[in-house]
Amino acid sequence: MVNVAIIGAEKSGRTSLAAKLGKKGTESDVVLYNFSKGDRTYVFADAKEYPKSLKSLVTVLGISDTALLCVSPEGLTAQTGECIVALDLLGFGKGIIVLTMSDKSNPFALEELGKKLKAMTKGTALESWDVAAVSTVSFDGMEALKERFFGIGEEILKAKAGKADAPPRVIIDHIFNVTGIGCVILGAVIQGTVHVHDQLTVFPVRRETEIRSIQMQDVDVKSAQAGDRIGAALKGVQPKELDRGFIISRGEQVSSRLALDCVLTKFTSGLGVGDTVHVFSGLQSTPARVTGLSKDGKDCVSVKGGERCRVALEASAELAFSPGDRLLLAELNNPKQRFICGCIP
């Protein structure tokens, strides 16, 4: 299974593209569109509530392996920049810049826009992304776009196969109570293989559970592996005890006090001790206060855009994470560009 985030500024043609690429499935602040070709399944995730909700954007990126960044002929906005910053901070090395609504533009303008985007993404994780122009009205470019992300999809599947032997980790993104079954979650297996009857724990709440059943694309299966999107029925937990972003695994670090290594984006005004920020860890998010900063091992009171530092945070809720996870800090009230930095614990 290949999970593809479809993101971009407001009215950049995201939903039209997602709806042409797949069939609508799960819908919340994130809408999933499914597409199967032979034994390959693609799930496209539309961050429906973005730009209003940053969480909607971080959620689709959190459940995706690759992304399509939509840019309309109207061009680049602060939100396009914000999407590029998010993709860069999370290290999305594979994806496609999609120039949408090509029927409303002309080849010369499209080429100029593509060049501008290539310049803007130079030195970021998006540096080697291809640019493709499409129209969901005339269908120009649609087949070529599909061919390109099928190519990326195969590379992703190869990389994921290598992760199937690690301990299982499932990130929960939706939670339901199903009459007669009980607690059912939707989520992504991001590492390892989960089997029916596995005894695992839900973090950060540290609740033991057994995987009662697993479904993929509504079909019962015995196991699922890294990269698969699953539905799973859980024994021993109630839906009300769970929240989006909770992790089902054998072990996670759980804490509300975090010490993180960060690199600030060039597009932030900086970070200071005492600041209130929003921390995103996978699909979990919570407000937090900066309680300490240090640069090159020396304590300091503030850091500027582009700088590297260590941040101590006191979060409002416990977060679950593992070494190697990437967290994001954001200032939700900044009107221009809300991301501050990407961090590792």
Ligand SMILES: Nc1nc2c(ncn2[C@@H]2O[C@H](COP(=O)(O)OP(=O)(O)OP(=O)(O)O)[C@@H](O)[C@H]2O)c(=O)[nH]1
């Ligand atoms: N001519 C033309 N219009 C398009 C195309 N794609 C989308 N549109 C129109 O552009 C508008 C915005 O498209 P959406 O797909 O809703 O874009 P969005 O990014 O999901 O928009 P919001 O979620 O509202 O921010 C709609 O009126 C679409 O009908 C296209 O390829 N060609």
Ligand SMILES: [Mg+2]
């Ligand atoms: Mg939309």
